[in-house]
C-alpha cells in the first residue's frame with residue numbers, strides 16, 4: 629500500500645528503528661524489495677535515481693512502484709522516494725509524478741549555494757505536501773576516493789555538526805542526509821562511521837537522519853548508527869551485487885536456455901533475500917501489525 633513517507637518515519641522515530649530505502653531499477657528489483665517487506669512485515673522506502681529515470685523513464689518506473697505496492701504490498705506501507713536529485717527541474721518532475729519524498733543534493737556546492745538550491749526545492753515540494761531530504765557534507769563514490777587520495781583532508785567533506793541547525797532552519801527540509809564516513813558503493817571493511825560526529829548532529833536537531841552508502845558497512849556500526857538517530861538507510865550496491873552474481877551463475881549453468889524467467893527469477897529471489905536480511909538488521913522487520921490494519 630503506497631503511503632506518504634512521513635507515516636513510515638513517524639513509527640520509526642517513535643520505536644527507534646531504521647527504514648531501508650532500497651534503489652530499484654525495474655520490475656524485478658521492485659518485486660524483490662516489496663516481496664521482502666511483505667515476507668518480514670516491514671515498512672519500506674522504494675527509491676529511484678536520475679540514472680534509473682534515464683533507463684526506465686520516470687512515469688513507467690513510478691507506475692511500476694505504485695502497482696507493485698498496491699498489488700503485492702497489500703497492507704505493508706511502501707513510500708516512493710527520489711534519490712539524489714541534482715537539480716531543481718529533476719526534483720520538480722518527481723514531485724509532479726507523485727513521489728511523497730525527494731532528495732535535493734546540492735552538497736558539493738558551497739554552504740550558501742546549497743541552502744539556496746535546497747530552499748527552492750522545498751518551497752515547491754511543500755506546496756504539494758511532498759517531503760524534502762537535504763544533504764550537508766558530501767558522500768563520495770569511487771570518483772571521490774581518487775579526489776581524497778589526491779591529498780585532501782577527508783574530514784572536510786563530513787557533515788559539520790555546528791552548521792546543521794542553520795542549514796535546517798534556513799531550508800525547512802524534512803529529513804537530512806549526513807556524511808559520517810560512508811562512501812557510495814561497497815567497500816567492505818573500509819568504511820568506519822564517525823559515530824561521535826553523528827551523536828553531535830543528533831543532539832543538534834530533531835529530524836530523521838539518513839545514512840547513504842549503507843552497503844558494506846559492518847552490522848555493529850549500523851546498529852550503533854540507528855541508536856544515534858539514523859532513521860533511513862540507503863542501500864543500492866548490495867542489491868546490484870546480489871542480482872548480478874545470481875544472474876552470472878545462471879548464465880554460466882544454462883548455456884542453451886533462452887527463457888528469461890529462468891535467469892531473472894533466481895536473481896529477483898537473491899535480491900529479496902538480501903533485502904529481508906537488511907530489514908532484520910535495521911530493526912524494521914516485524915513492525916507492521918498485519919492483522920490490525
Ligand SMILES: [Zn+2]
Pocket residue numbers: 712767812840841862
Ligand atoms: Zn546516496
